[in-house]
Amino acid sequence: xxxxxxxxxxxxxxxxxxxxxxxxxxxxxxxxxxxxxxxxxxxxxxxxxxxxxxxxxxxxxxxxxxxxxxxxxxxxxxxxxxxxxxxxxxxxxxxxxxxxxxxxxxxxxxxxxxxxxxxxxxxxxxxxxxxxxxxxxxxxxxxxxxxxxxxxxxxxxxxxxxxxxxxxxxxxxxxxxxxxxxxxxxxxxxxxxxxxxxxxxxxxxxxxxxxxxxxxxxxxxxxxxxxxxxxxxxxxxxxxxxxxxxxxxxxxxxxxxxxxxxxxxxxxxxxxxxxxxxxxxxxxxxxxxxxxxxxxxxxxxxxxxxxxxxxxxxxxxxxxxxxxxxxxxxxxxxxxxxxxxx
Amino acid sequence: xxxxxxxxxxxxxxxxxxxxxxxxxxxxxxxxxxxxxxxxxxxxxxxxxxxxxxxxxxxxxxxxxxxxxxxxxxxxxxxxxxxxxxxxxxxxxxxxxxxxxxxxxxxxxxxxxxxxxxxxxxxxxxxxxxxxxxxxxxxxxxxxxxxxxxxxxxxxxxxxxxxxxxxxxxxxxxxxxxxxxxxxxxxxxxxxxxxxxxxxxxxxxxxxxxxxxxxxxxxxxxxxxxxxxxxxxxxxxxxxxxxxxxxxxxxxxxxxxxxxxxxxxxxxxxxxxxxxxxxxxxxxxxxxxxxxxxxxxxxxxxxxxxxxxxxxxxxxxxxxxxxxxxxxxxxxxxxxxxxxxxxxxxxxxxxxxxxxxxxxxxxxxxxxxxxxxxxxxxxxxxxxxxxxxxxxxxxxxxxxxxxxxxxx
Numbered sequence: 001x002x003x004x005x006x007x008x009x010x011x012x013x014x015x016x017x018x019x020x021x022x023x024x025x026x027x028x029x030x031x032x033x034x035x036x037x038x039x040x041x042x043x044x045x046x047x048x049x050x051x052x053x054x055x056x057x058x059x060x061x062x063x064x065x066x067x068x069x070x071x072x073x074x075x076x077x078x079x080x081x082x083x084x085x086x087x088x089x090x091x092x093x094x095x096x097x098x099x100x101x102x103x104x105x106x107x108x109x110x111x112x113x114x115x116x117x118x119x120x121x122x123x124x125x126x127x128x129x130x131x132x133x134x135x136x137x138x139x140x141x142x143x144x145x146x147x148x149x150x151x152x153x154x155x156x157x158x159x160x161x162x163x164x165x166x167x168x169x170x171x172x173x174x175x176x177x178x179x180x181x182x183x184x185x186x187x188x189x190x191x192x193x194x195x196x197x198x199x200x201x202x203x204x205x206x207x208x209x210x211x212x213x214x215x216x217x218x219x220x221x222x223x224x225x226x227x228x229x230x231x232x233x234x235x236x237x238x239x240x241x242x243x244x245x246x247x248x249x250x251x252x253x254x255x256x257x258x259x260x261x262x263x264x265x266x267x268x269x270x271x272x273x274x275x276x277x278x279x280x281x282x283x284x285x286x287x288x289x290x291x292x293x294x295x296x297x298x299x300x301x302x303x304x305x306x307x308x309x310x311x312x313x314x315x316x317x318x319x320x321x322x323x324x325x326x327x328x329x330x331x332x333x334x335x336x337x338x339x340x341x342x
Numbered sequence: 343x344x345x346x347x348x349x350x351x352x353x354x355x356x357x358x359x360x361x362x363x364x365x366x367x368x369x370x371x372x373x374x375x376x377x378x379x380x381x382x383x384x385x386x387x388x389x390x391x392x393x394x395x396x397x398x399x400x401x402x403x404x405x406x407x408x409x410x411x412x413x414x415x416x417x418x419x420x421x422x423x424x425x426x427x428x429x430x431x432x433x434x435x436x437x438x439x440x441x442x443x444x445x446x447x448x449x450x451x452x453x454x455x456x457x458x459x460x461x462x463x464x465x466x467x468x469x470x471x472x473x474x475x476x477x478x479x480x481x482x483x484x485x486x487x488x489x490x491x492x493x494x495x496x497x498x499x500x501x502x503x504x505x506x507x508x509x510x511x512x513x514x515x516x517x518x519x520x521x522x523x524x525x526x527x528x529x530x531x532x533x534x535x536x537x538x539x540x541x542x543x544x545x546x547x548x549x550x551x552x553x554x555x556x557x558x559x560x561x562x563x564x565x566x567x568x569x570x571x572x573x574x575x576x577x578x579x580x581x582x583x584x585x586x587x588x589x590x591x592x593x594x595x596x597x598x599x600x601x602x603x604x605x606x607x608x609x610x611x612x613x614x615x616x617x618x619x620x621x622x623x624x625x626x627x628x629x630x631x632x633x634x635x636x637x638x639x640x641x642x643x644x645x646x647x648x649x650x651x652x653x654x655x656x657x658x659x660x661x662x663x664x665x666x667x668x669x670x671x672x673x674x675x676x677x678x679x680x681x682x683x684x685x686x687x688x689x690x691x692x693x694x695x696x697x698x699x700x701x702x703x704x705x706x707x708x709x710x711x712x713x714x715x716x717x718x719x720x721x722x723x724x725x726x727x728x729x730x731x732x733x734x735x736x737x738x739x740x741x742x743x744x745x746x747x748x749x750x
Contacts, residue, residue: 070566
């Protein structure tokens, strides 16, 4: 039995921060970057590594958070940082964690728990890198976190649609035209739900939103402390890609949750917990706002007709009313229907 | 094999084992105390990973052994492990190697001293298991050191040398050991396995120094550059590849001292060239039929020699040109193709012609495409090529490129 489960290195025990006043002042992602005004993903980077602390290695796959953050000779990273290829966040996290594990075991490196975080954008994570992330999450013997910062397009290359671009959004690969108003007809992938459901040995999967900064940082801390490979999906409003005034980033992050478009939840050792505003909505302590309020603040949906908005609303309603687990598991069972009435 | 490896730990002397080329490289991984190894199946290279897996499961090799979900991940995982200070091993064949191509591109650019085995295999389509050299040759411009070996002993020895060269701070470039599929990966021969103690003396620990990715050394690796710095960074790699020649020479000299096996010129082997009128040039296991044919032709008084190129990158152009300049005609046997290339020959022929151009003595060069898809290079094939060379040496006009051993 002892041989059945491979040992894992101890992790850093990072405690949850109780309130914004308990957040450390130290920054590990500082000046030197050149992200856009109002960039929510840059905030995610800053909060992510602030939560993790100085004994952390960060691997970043190609995307905005590579190109804009690490200009030669003006890196914004205080902790060690390395580029990885677009589809390689899973492999980067696993390779680094494997090296630390074996070098410490063989006495070639001083033993200490070192956080490993590999981040990817929605293109790198949900399109090209999905296979490597999936594989990485099946290796419980290595400690690392994969953080997907989702600004809902290939924003670095000029706003092209990705597997996580919402239905109907205007991108440079899906411009509304005279013959086709809606060019992008695919529904956004449910990445966190898919990874949580598909990787039973993964101890922690969460969705986060940096508009709720302390909650977001605490989830990073939990993911790093719990051990094994873990996954966090962050929804990041993007002024350039979503086409809105940069001062609205924070508000749009809140609206995504309030409208029920972006459910906040964590799956910890198999236990699903909704949290924050999402929990209030699920428990009927708060009302979902209409998606119209969320969509029409963004230029990428400016071409939407009322019918388009109704369709979008109906899909979100379906997520909350028909899904087996609202916002997480997108199917229902025949079993429920077949039950004889009590 | 278990027996073969167990002895290593206890015996101060080398011992013999009957093993394949793949197995020889697996043994080298054990001797080199490799830290992280990633596997993904594709024939024929994957036999090395089967042997590695046995070493791991029997507790004879302490490493992180990860079965990846694709070749791309396979190479990316070890790339990152190496950046964090681990000695790594990887490998692939044919289209598997091509699937990893993005990772293969960034590995030398990041100065990662990975050692990989390529079990040379024809590229799809159509599917074919047999040897062609196009897979490994595809990385020839990227900063990979490329060495072809032709027997299991040389495979083992070269793997140890490859770690020493790749991990030398003057080089810090990856090295791929190319082994002909089936002919070497799957064929057994008698191999002398050195004791661990000798390897320790030969191979210092991997020290990534100021390039180590660790909280004690908080560097940013591969930040975004554009026209303002990229050219200088490329030049660093160019200089490293140039220095690799010196480091390879030193490594072979040291290897001969410690292990008692002297390979002479590390870059290419000469066979019966001293008095030769014409020579054939090739890489890998085709040396066997070539050498047999040469012995037969010598018996008929035909002075044919052979130059087997080991290190294709770095390519020792001046030295090779000076050697080839001694002969009346030179025939290059390519176990690869390069469609639309100069004189529609193969990669090796194009490189050798380029190497000869600035040389004082430029014998006529005939290119031969032979043994593709694992087709056997036969003794009569070699005799036919040699006859053409002898005619060219006599001043007779010959075609610049000929496909040999092909249905008419």
